[in-house]
Amino acid sequence: MDVQHRGNSVLLSVTGELDEDAGATLQRSLDGLTAGKRDLLVDLHGVLSMDRDGLLHLLELHRRAESLGLRVLVTGWQPQPQQVMAEVAGIPGPGSAIGERYALAGFRRLIEQRAQSSRDLADFSASWLPPGRLPHG
Numbered sequence: 001m002d003v004q005h006r007g008n009s010v011l012l013s014v015t016g017e018l019d020e021d022a023g024a025t026l027q028r029s030l031d032g033l034t035a036g037k038r039d040l041l042v043d044l045h046g047v048l049s050m051d052r053d054g055l056l057h058l059l060e061l062h063r064r065a066e067s068l069g070l071r072v073l074v075t076g077w078q079p080q081p082q083q084v085m086a087e088v089a090g091i092p093g094p095g096s097a098i099g100e101r102y103a104l105a106g107f108r109r110l111i112e113q114r115a116q117s118s119r120d121l122a123d124f125s126a127s128w129l130p131p132g133r134l135p136h137g
Contacts, residue, residue: 003029009039010070015046018054018081026061033068040065045076050084052115059112074102088114 002013012029014022030040042061050058058074065072077099086098088111101107 001025001029005034005037008037009041010037011041011043013043013046016049018044018047018050018058020051020053022054023057023060026057027064030061030064030068037068037070040070040072042072042074043076044074044078044081047076047081048078050081052084052088052118055081055084055088055111055115056119059108059115062108074099077102085111088118090114 001015002011004011004013010029010033012026014026042058062072062074082098085102089098089101089107091098102111
């Protein structure tokens with residue numbers, strides 16, 4: 001991850017996997033912001049893989065940045081992260097312009113709720129069921 005401060009903007013370039021371990025690193029990108037910053041640009045061109053935990057971390061970063069008064073723009077959505085978002089949102093079919101929908105606050109709330117529910121179910125299954133046993137839906 002690379003953080004650059006340019007005038008009134010902060011550019012966050014993310015690379016690698018966006019997963020469970022990415023949360024603290026993403027949140028540190030907002031530490032020490034100075035007054036006068038207006039925009040956070042999150043560049044995901046280098047993120048080829050994302051899971052539901054990574055999506056939740058990205059959503060938390062977005063929420064925190066907005067609470068600090070920043071406008072947030074996420075760009076460079078790669079196919080696999082877009083597909084994860086589409087699956088979480090319940091939008092069928094590959095190739096949907098899901099990255100563009102991310103800009104809508106209502107859509108972010110929807111995918112956040114669904115990703116959290118999915119994570120909670122996975123945590124429950126891992127904690128309560130014997131290995132190899134999954135709940136039937």
